[in-house]
Amino acid sequence: MTINVILNLLAALALLGLLYAQQRKHASFSVRVFTGMGLGVVLGALLQARYGAGAAELKTTGDYLDIVGSGYVKLLQMIVMPLIMVSIISAILKLKGINSLGKISALTIGMLMLTTLIAAGLGILMAKLFQLSAVGLTASAADIARGVYLQGKVEAAQAISLPGMLLSFIPANPFLDMTGGRKTSTIAVVIFSVFIGIAATGIHDKKPDLYTSFEHFIQVAHAIVMRIVTLVLRLTPYGVFALMAQVVSTSSYTDILHLIDFVLASYSALILMFCVHLAIVAGAGLNPARYVKKILPVLTFAFTSRSSAGAIPMSVQTQTLRLGTSEGIANFAASFGATIGQNGCAGIYPAMLAVMIAPTVGIDPFTLAFIAPLLAIITIGSVGVAGVGGGATFAALIVLSSMNLPVALAGLLISIEPLIDMGRTALNVSGSITAGTVTSRVLGETDVRVFNSDADLPIDSDRKAA
Numbered sequence: 001m002t003i004n005v006i007l008n009l010l011a012a013l014a015l016l017g018l019l020y021a022q023q024r025k026h027a028s029f030s031v032r033v034f035t036g037m038g039l040g041v042v043l044g045a046l047l048q049a050r051y052g053a054g055a056a057e058l059k060t061t062g063d064y065l066d067i068v069g070s071g072y073v074k075l076l077q078m079i080v081m082p083l084i085m086v087s088i089i090s091a092i093l094k095l096k097g098i099n100s101l102g103k104i105s106a107l108t109i110g111m112l113m114l115t116t117l118i119a120a121g122l123g124i125l126m127a128k129l130f131q132l133s134a135v136g137l138t139a140s141a142a143d144i145a146r147g148v149y150l151q152g153k154v155e156a157a158q159a160i161s162l163p164g165m166l167l168s169f170i171p172a173n174p175f176l177d178m179t180g181g182r183k184t185s186t187i188a189v190v191i192f193s194v195f196i197g198i199a200a201t202g203i204h205d206k207k208p209d210l211y212t213s214f215e216h217f218i219q220v221a222h223a224i225v226m227r228i229v230t231l232v233l234r235l236t237p238y239g240v241f242a243l244m245a246q247v248v249s250t251s252s253y254t255d256i257l258h259l260i261d262f263v264l265a266s267y268s269a270l271i272l273m274f275c276v277h278l279a280i281v282a283g284a285g286l287n288p289a290r291y292v293k294k295i296l297p298v299l300t301f302a303f304t305s306r307s308s309a310g311a312i313p314m315s316v317q318t319q320t321l322r323l324g325t326s327e328g329i330a331n332f333a334a335s336f337g338a339t340i341g342q343n344g345c346a347g348i349y350p351a352m353l354a355v356m357i358a359p360t361v362g363i364d365p366f367t368l369a370f371i372a373p374l375l376a377i378i379t380i381g382s383v384g385v386a387g388v389g390g391g392a393t394f395a396a397l398i399v400l401s402s403m404n405l406p407v408a409l410a411g412l413l414i415s416i417e418p419l420i421d422m423g424r425t426a427l428n429v430s431g432s433i434t435a436g437t438v439t440s441r442v443l444g445e446t447d448v449r450v451f452n453s454d455a456d457l458p459i460d461s462d463r464k465a466a
Contacts, residue, residue: 019238036236080180093200104329105336127265169187174189229313266423267423308429319333323433351375353410353413392424
């Protein structure tokens with residue numbers, strides 16, 4: 001380890017110390033998260049200016065920062081499956097009937113699919129306004145390598161069908177799915193948990209003593225899991241700091257400027273879609289400004305981590321503690337939203353790519369004959385997109401191959417992929433929270449007192465809103 005790397009790490013430790021001092025002074029959760037993000041940007045910019053994006057010192061420093069950043073994301077992923085299981089089983093035990101479960105699922109999934117359709121439309125619109133086209137773009141060695149890699153994945157993407165995807169939701173081996181071994185493991189665990197909950201309610205009258213024991217066990221398990229969630233979420237500012245420092249220090253500003261039109265078009269579509277989420281929330285009778293204030297910390301984490309699945313624990317806490325959404329609905333929305341109908345990765349991104357690539361094979365992308373099947377494929381193909389890094393690529397492969405477009409050209413965007421993916425992931429999480437908020441509101445399950453409360457209750461707290 002060189003002296004430069006040691007100095008870099010000492011600087012990072014000093015900034016982490018500032019975050020710890022904030023925690024000791026009981027600064028609000030939001031303040032600590034945004035401070036972590038700001039300090040990460042500053043450190044990343046300084047490292048980039050000092051060494052350059054490809055320097056060996058920067059890579060070594062990043063490896064150590066990764067212990068904090070990726071380590072935090074892994075801790076969140078560690079508690080996703082236990083959280084889903086105990087929360088959904090607990091929620092079903094509290095439900096008045098199976099009909100309530102059906103309504104929750106239908107409303108949540110319907111909202112996710114509808115918003116993905118709207119997101120795809122906005123992606124097409126922005127591609128038109130910014131006149132995006134892959135015609136004439138030059139490819140670097142990395143772009144070509146990426147294109148070859150994507151071409152090799154086409155067969156797997158083409159083999160996927162809607163019936164096959166729906167079938168993959170069924171947990172043939174629930175213990176495998178608890179490890180997250182498949183792209184659809186999250187939904188499979190949801191379904192397995194639903195079966196456990198329904199089976200438990202079925203013995204309520206026949207074997208009340210056993211039911212009472214099981215209910216008590218779930219209550220204890222739920223309390224323990226939520227305590228773990230609390231402990232992990234307290235590390236959020238540190239994780240955000242490390243993740244942001246890595247992104248800023250390794251970004252190639254030359255590549256970003258080269259593809260600035262696509263960057264601007266993407267973020268314009270993302271911002272517009274976020275405004276659509278706020279309009280839906282307002283239509284449900286909730287204050288959109290208050291809503292934004294309450295969800296900003298979880299969106300910040302999603303932005304820096306680029307992991308929709310990793311954001312599930314924080315999303316659930318945000319919905320229950322800050323938005324007043326019932327726990328069962330919050331878990332359904334966060335879990336489904338990490339796999340189904342991702343507005344950014346499965347909606348906007350593949351739509352813009354298809355419109356951008358179509359002219360290279362002589363197709364006019366702004367005709368009804370092209371747009372109608374594109375929207376249909378995007379909406380249906382958004383089912384089962386993995387909520388981790390690479391989900392957008394998977395969605396793009398499905399769409400481009402289904403539209404008979406050259407998938408290798410998607411490799412031209414590899415240099416700006418991390419920058420775009422940050423915004424896409426934040427929008428994915430915003431979409432799942434919107435679905436949960438609106439579903440809870442429509443079913444009359446929202447605690448409006450909690451939503452309207454001005455108290456900045458941290459989501460890494462054991463307390464409940466008053």
